[in-house]
Amino acid sequence: MCPHLRQHETGRNDADEPDHQAPRLAPEQDSGHHNENDRQRQRRLARQRKVAPDATHQQERRPDREAVAFLLADLRQQASGTAQKRHTIPFDGLRPCAIRAPHGHLRLPLTHHATRISAFMSSPVVTRFAPSPTGFLHIGGARTALFNWAYAKHTGGKMLLRIEDTDRERSTDAAVTAILDGLRWLGLNWDGEAVSQFARAGRHRDVAQELIKRGKAYFCYCTPEELEAMRAKAEAEKRQIRYDGTWRDRDPATAPAGVNPVIRFRAPQEGETVINDHAQGRVVIPNKDLDDLIILRSDGNPTYNLSVVVDDHDMGVTHIIRGVDHLTNAARQTQIYLAMGWDVPSMTHVPLIHGPDGAKLSKRHGALGVEAYREMGYLPAALRNYLARLGWSHGDDEIFSTGQLVEWFELDGIGKSASRFDFAKLENLNGHYIRHTPDAELLAHWLAVLPYIEGGSDRLSQIDEQMKGKLLKALPGLKERAKTLKELNASAAYLFAQRPLPLDEKARQILADGGTQALAGVLPVLKAATNWSAHDLEAAVKVHAEAAGLKLGKLAQPLRAALTGTSTSPGIFDVLEVLGREESLARIADQASA
RNA sequence: GCGCCCUUCGUCUAUCGGUUAGGACGGCAGCCUUUCACGUUGCAAAGACGGGUUCGACUCCCGUAGGGCGCGCCA
Known part of the structure; x- marks a missing residue:
């Protein structure tokens, strides 16, 4: 092995090789992996097991020579100028965007031996998040975005955003706005402008035509009614529900008049299609189970599967990371990639997130827009951390920064089984993040x-610079006790x-059980304090308690009731200090004389 | 129905053929303590089932059961 190549190879991340199927050297022989630690070694071995069960087989089928030919063809295509062509895409609601087409990068076929030619494969990672704007950004989508983002950042690549x-009929501008807002709130920034898939319909139509030219697609004149009948019949006969291929080989000259045809993809009927998935491993789907899907509707608009392929290709996407619901x-x-002679991007299908009951996420559970999590008072960093641990792991690490x-x-840290959304754990994490966020930042x-939570606007209007000072001063005590920003806000009510x-039930009880008298006792002590600081007040009150033969709690609780109107609060001497001498004494006097 | 996938404490997960199966959340009990928290100590808690392969299986293979996803002129 050439030292130059080795150096190149060890310096980069295995997972961004398109050639994840290539056989690897046995660990003992693999001098390129000298310096790895145990953990890295374990992971590497796991990876080998996961995606290369019969790599030898593959290699036989496509020797290196063929791969090189492929590569050269690619290079020629680039040189011919196609790579320089740019499409400008206008979009209502989003800004125009230029996409390099069709080969912004250079990739190799999936099945050759990577180690020999890896010098050619310095293409940066490009991931994308591709939500459809039919609703808010839900929790599963948020995690998909997070994974795409994290992987792009990890590899120094880019994450693109495409709105599908x-x-x-179902796409709305409101949904687009909600999705972009949600991503921004979560801190998942994308590279370049968001791309509208619809705006690229012309290009998709061109590809559909190209597919027809190549004999890989055909016009189908079946009406929706006929298809419905076909489906009903298949169901009645307990056969598989799929298009029966009526127009697959029929002469278009025999087309009925007045029917706008759709274009269907001419899918291979024999053999199998293999997905080499970084999370799922090698998934084999028998071609007989995949029918001739519609790629262009009768109104001339493309359908999802065509658009995705064309856009991912044109946008230079190297790594597709999305939910397993997209596996088929x-x-x-x-x-379609194969029919167009395009390279298939690396794919990773991540397991789904279920509700606490194991079933599909419902609104009751977690199928809320991310804005709902903002309203519940979760910190973006906490949500990121929590989401990262759903379906992905890095050993036993639970709490880690976004940087980590x-x-x-x-990609090989991604698991295969679905997970359940657990609010209790999210809360716990959020509490941790609240406690560990510096005061000024937390205040921000x-x-x-506040504008997003109930009664928050009123409160916001009461916050001036002076109040901000108080909040900041109270924050160390408050944040220790809050799991969400909402709780934090509620616990600051006494300020x-x-x-x-107004007193709550427990506070009233405390005062009734001798609290009033206790207050009358400490009031003069506090009044006499020369320095209104938590430290000095505590000392003074303790002296008084000892003199009066009272446990500190017998004084602290009544003070708490009088000062906050509740039975729980931060340390009572901190409360006294933050509230200030005048206000504190007044509140105590209110209850002591009552 | 057909296809694909999954199955380790209640939950999220570690394990990668040899471990007393580890951690975290949650639960329970103790400590700390001016309340509530935080912190801290400890406890309970798992390899779905049945076969194989192997000296040895949570780990590999097969089957069963349960669950999920997909099967649109939706994405």
């Missing part, structure tokens, strides 16, 4: 979320309360 809005689509899309996530995020998060304070 070819369904004109991956097979169909693979067939980026550093650690490898708090203020920023905003006007005298006379």
Whole structure:
């Protein structure tokens, strides 16, 4: 092995090789992996097992020589100028965008031996997040975006954003806005402008025509009614529900008049389609189970599977990371790539997130837009951390920064089984993040979320610079006790309360059980304090407690009731200090004389 | 129905053919303590089932059961 190549290879991430099927050297022989630690070694071995069960087989089928020929053809195609062509795409709601087409990068076929030619494969990773704007950004989509983002960052590549809005009936601008907002809130920035898939319909139509020219697609004149009948019949006969191929080989000259045809992909009927998936391993789908899907509707608009392939190709996407619900689509899309002679991107289908009951996420559970999580008072960093641990792991690491996530995020850390959404764990994590966020930063998060939570606007209007100072001062005590920003906000109520304070049930009880008298006892002590600081007040009150033969709790609880109107709060001496001498004494006096 | 996939404590997961199967959340009990928290100590808690392969299986293979996803002129 040439030292130059080895150096190149060890310096990069295995997972971004398109050639994830290539056989690897046995560990003992693999001098390129000298310096790895145990963990890296384990992972590498796992990876080998996962995606290369019969790599030898593959290699036989496509020797290196063929791969090189492929590569050269690619190079020629680039040189011929096609790579320089640019499409400008206008879009309502999003800004225009230029996409390099069709080969912005250079990739190799999936099945050759990578180690020999890896010098050619320095193409950067390009991932994409491709939501359809038919609703908000739900939690599963958010995680998909997170994974795409993390992987792009990890590899120094790019994450593109494409809005899959070819369904004109269901796509809405409001949804586009919600999705972009959600991504921004989560801190998942994308590279370049968001691309409208619908705006590229012309290009998709061209490819459909090209497919016809290549004999890989055909016109189908079946009406929706006929298809419905076909489906009903198949169901009645307990056969598989698929298109029966009526027009696959029929002469278009025999087409009925007045029917706008659709274009169907001429899918291979024999053999099997293989998806080499980084999470799922090698998935084999029998071609007989994949029918001739419609790629262009009778109204001339493209359908999803065509658009995705064309866009991913044109946008230079090297790595597709999406939910497993797209696995069968991956097979169909693979067939389209192959029919066009395009390289199939690396694919990773991540397991789904279920509700706490194991069933599909419902609105009750977690199928909420990410904005709902903002409203519930979760910190973006906490949500990122939580989401990262759903379906992905890095050993036993539970709490890690986004920077660490980026550093650690490898595709082979992704699992295969579905996970359940667990609010309790999210809460716990969120509490951790709240406690560990510096006060000033936390205050900014708090203020920023106020417009989104109940009663938050009123409170916001009461916050001036002076109040901000108080909040900041109270924050160390408050944040220790809050799991969400909402709780944090609620626990700060005593700072905003006007005298006379409303008392809750427990507070009333405390005062009734001798609290009033206790207050009358400490009041003079506090009044006499020369320095209104938590430290000095605590000392003074302790002296008083000892003198009076009282446990500190017997004084602290009544003080808490009087000062906050509740039975729980931060340390009572901190409360006294933050509230200030005048307000504190007044509140205590209110209750002591009552 | 057909195809594909999954199955380790209640939940998220580690394990990668040899471990007393580890961690985290949640639960329970103790400690700390001015309340509530935080923190801390400890406890309970798992390889779906049945066959194989192997000296040895949670790990590999087959089957069963359960679950998920897909099967649109939706994405």
